[in-house]
Amino acid sequence: MVAQSLIALLFLLCLAQATSPISTALPGCRTACGNLTLPYPFGMEEDCYMPGFKMTCNDTFYDPPKLFMGSGNIEITQVTLDNVFMEGLVARDCYGELSTSSHVWTNIENTPYTLSYARNRFTAIGCDTLALLYRATLVDFTSGCISLCADDDSVANGTCAGSGCCQTTIPMGMKRFDALLGSVQNHTTTKSFSPCSFAFLIDQEQFEFSVPDFIRFRSRSTVPIVLDWAVGNQTCGDANKSGSIICGPNSGCVDSDNGPGYKCRCNQGYHGNPYLAVGCEDINECEDPTSNPCVSICTNTPGSYICSCTDATAGDGKRDGSGCRSATKTFPLVQVVLGCGSGFMFLLVISSLIYWGVKKRRLVQMREKLFEENGGVLLQQQIASREGAARTAKIFTAKQLAKATNNYSQDRVIGKGGNGTVYKGILPDNSVVAIKKSMVFDRSQVEQFINEVVVLSQVMHRNVVKILGCCLETQVPLLVYEYVPNGTLSDRLHGRRDYSSLSWQARLRIAVETAGVLAYLHSATARPIIHRDIKSTNILLDHNYTAKVSDFGASRVVPLGRAHLTTLVQGTLGYLDPEYFHAGVLTEKSDVYSFGVVLAELLTGKPPVSSQRSREEQLLAMHFISSMERGQLFEILERRVATEGDRAQLEEVAQLAERCLRLTGEERPSMKEVAEELERLRRFERHPWAQQSSDEGSGRLLGITGYPSDMDSIDNISTPID
Known part of the structure; x- marks a missing residue:
């Protein structure tokens, strides 16, 4: 009786939580700017936001009000717990215009934001267009595309393949870019139908090219850009070790897939804001009339639910299971077993064995899926098809490389770049290697990853860095190189x-x-x-x-x-x-x-x-x-x-x-x-x-001596990455 009362009380508490409004901001903090709502860690007032996540609502000069990043001039159009949407500038170069904006840039350095490599595409429009995209601060990335066409009849709507419109991807970890426009013939041959060139970074989900864009973009100064964001600059593992992790109850930590830091996510069966102290709240699956998982009796539980049938029916009670049906048989033995403590223990043991068996099988399936997605099958075929390559490119396991780097410890870091980190690894035979771990891995870059492994596997030259192998069973593939101690x-x-x-x-x-x-x-x-x-x-x-x-x-x-x-x-x-x-x-x-x-x-x-x-x-x-x-x-x-x-x-x-x-x-x-x-x-x-x-007169030019030898003793520096 006491147990039944406790269960009833728990049910009522869960129901009360599920029906209460979900909190997204700190108590007493302003959350709205015009029609925009800001969830914590974002905020507009002192003590209402985490460091780096300040926003400014300008309701003095704009009606309706506009939201800006920090105290700057980058306009924000939407804020969610996944992404932030901003307005980016459009570069323009037009025939006969003396004053143009052929060079524009976006800079979000020293902020927790990163340009989304998955959502954004560098895009150029025009029939006499050369567009350059480069990262000016690091000078280590340049890309671009060319768009040419003889007339607008040859241009197809909805495509950006180089005729009237062209697109290219951006690298991971990008926080600043410059867009620069040029032309081949100064628009003299295309001025009647395409007098201008335009270049911009844009959310590909909010853009579809059409021929009228040749003219429409003359009056368009901004386009939507998607930003990823993360908390701090530590991984989940490091934040847990240091005790600085901020994820609230009923939530978990996920490493950022586009730069340093991490994000918090509500556990399955919960929703809300994982950054608040109260954490995520239980979802009452039973109260959702559109997706009620049960056909008969539904009981909400913390993070989950239980479906059951009435006494007169049998089955699992789930819509996607066996449902409920008329009970035609009785099983006295089962009823006896379930009616005693030993039966409960029996079910507990069996269910535990099933749980761990399923979990292990899912882990194996996940590794196999990652191996396939990361190009493992294709890579093995490529390596096997090249004479000598199989001897030089080894497939490492995730466990081997984690052990070699002391679980990717910070004291093993020997180099960092915009795309990832290089760790010093010590293999079981005490050989030293360099292990390159990317921040993220774009599935569209599988071919490029395979290309590097295969090319380096077949190139045998003393002045080419040797690739020792790779690991494909992790979320991002890992490359293993020979250790090169004196930098670049x-x-x-x-x-x-x-x-x-x-x-x-x-x-x-x-x-x-x-x-x-x-x-x-x-x-x-x-x-x-x-x-x-x-x-x-x-x-x-x-x-x-x-x-x-x-x-x-x-x-x-x-x-x-x-x-x-x-x-x-x-x-x-x-x-x-x-x-x-x-x-x-x-x-x-x-x-x-x-x-x-x-x-x-x-x-x-x-x-x-x-x-x-x-x-x-x-x-x-x-x-x-x-x-x-x-x-x-x-x-x-x-x-x-x-x-x-x-x-x-x-x-x-x-x-x-x-x-x-x-x-x-x-x-x-x-x-x-x-x-x-x-x-x-x-x-x-x-x-x-x-x-x-x-x-x-043809010997040493200045007669100055005293420079140190290039073989002087110096500290080893890290193997760099791109």
């Missing part, structure tokens, strides 16, 4: 001040080694491979400062009988081949151009992009070429290079870089020619008896 060439040229400077001899050797890799990829593999993203951050340095070319995710294998590929423009600002950007045609000469920028970096020590130079010379390639044309090479060389290098040798290397940087691919040398020329110049450096004496 970019670190060495543009990194921290306490890094020792590289000697000219070391720079020339690195150039020779890198050129040799590209020549090998273009000429010595079964089918030519275009790296597509050669830059100083993708050239790693081992303990001997030997170059190791990395990051083959964007590389492309050229089919037999073809000299080029037509593909979406992808690369890095400052290294991107202008011919490839304008025509979308990728050739081996695109790698040559990018390598020319690296040569200019080695000579000048300057970054590929700098806002400190004039607008015409912000790109190192343009600055280098213009300096060469003015005969000012030795004014832009890095001091140590000018000190240690032979004048004639430096001039020849600079001339080679200038040839690599020519705007037309046909005028550039092949990578094989570049590699041979650099090797010849390096041999020239090796034999001082072949050089003219410094008295004859």
Whole structure:
């Protein structure tokens, strides 16, 4: 009787909770701005929001009021516990308009928000349109697309495949982007039907292209953009360890899938705001007339429900189960067993065995599903089909890599980037590896992931970073590389001040080694491979400062009988081949151009992009070429290079870089020619008896000594990622 009373009381309490209104904000806090409602952790008043989640409601200058992020000028149109929606600017370039907005940007750095890579697409509209998307603050991502058409009759509504409209994805973890517009013929041939070009980032679910957009977008200044958000910068595991996790009762923690931090989610069977102290509240499934799960008697329980039948019927009482039917048989033995304590224990044991069996089977099924989604089956087929590849690419288990990194402990982090983290791993045989764990994994990027594993598995070159294997049974795939201790060439040229400077001899050797890799990829593999993203951050340095070319995710294998590929423009600002950007045609000469920028970096020590130079010379390639044309090479060389290098040798290397940087691919040398020329110049450096004496004016330029050796003892730095 007492037990029945307690059950009845519990039922009434659950019912009372289910019928009470769900709270979404802190008590006493303003929640509405016009027709927008803000759930906690967002808020507009002091002590009503978590750090970083402040919003401002401007009801002084706007009627109805408008909501803005923080105290800034980014307009917010919707806030949910999943996403925030903002208004982004549209870049515009029109025929005959002197004042245009061909360059726009969005910056949400130092906020808990990240541009949603899953929802947003970079989009360009027009029939004479070149659109560039780049991340200006990090200068490590450049993409874009080209939209061309002869007339509006050839343009199809609803598609953005390059005729009148084009689209491309954005990378994960992006917090700032710049959109820049250009045209091929200044809209002179399309002005009658498409006088303008437009470029913007937009929520793909709120946009469908149509031909009238050529004109309609002239009066449209903003478009909707979706932001992801997360709490803090810790994972759920780290937040639990430190005791700082903020998820309320009846909720769980989920790591962010687009940058650092985590989010809270109500457990199944509960709803509400998991960030509040009261936590999530029980859902009364029995009270929902549209989805009542039972055909007869429904009893709500915390987080779930129980369906049962009347005494005169039998079955499970569920709509999607056996329901209830007339009872035609009795089972005295079962009734006796169920009527005693031993029967209860019997059912408890059986149900526990079933539960754990189902859970284990689901775990196996989940791993198999992740393996398949991450390209595991296709990857195994690709590896098995390539001679020698199976010996170099191993499939690791999640358990092996978790143990190798001490469960991805923070003290094992050796590098962080916009797309993820690299951990130092120690395998059971005590070998040290670098394990790259992405923040997120876009299912559309499966091909790119497989591409890197397969390409690196078949490329056998001492100056290419070795891939040891991967793991495909986790939410995001993991890549395992050889451990490269001395960071990147970019670190060495543009990194921290306490890094020792590289000697000219070391720079020339690195150039020779890198050129040799590209020549090998273009000429010595079964089918030519275009790296597509050669830059100083993708050239790693081992303990001997030997170059190791990395990051083959964007590389492309050229089919037999073809000299080029037509593909979406992808690369890095400052290294991107202008011919490839304008025509979308990728050739081996695109790698040559990018390598020319690296040569200019080695000579000048300057970054590929700098806002400190004039607008015409912000790109190192343009600055280098213009300096060469003015005969000012030795004014832009890095001091140590000018000190240690032979004048004639430096001039020849600079001339080679200038040839690599020519705007037309046909005028550039092949990578094989570049590699041979650099090797010849390096041999020239090796034999001082072949050089003219410094008295004859072709020796050391400045006569300054005292630079530290490039082999000086320094601290190991992290293996970088992109």
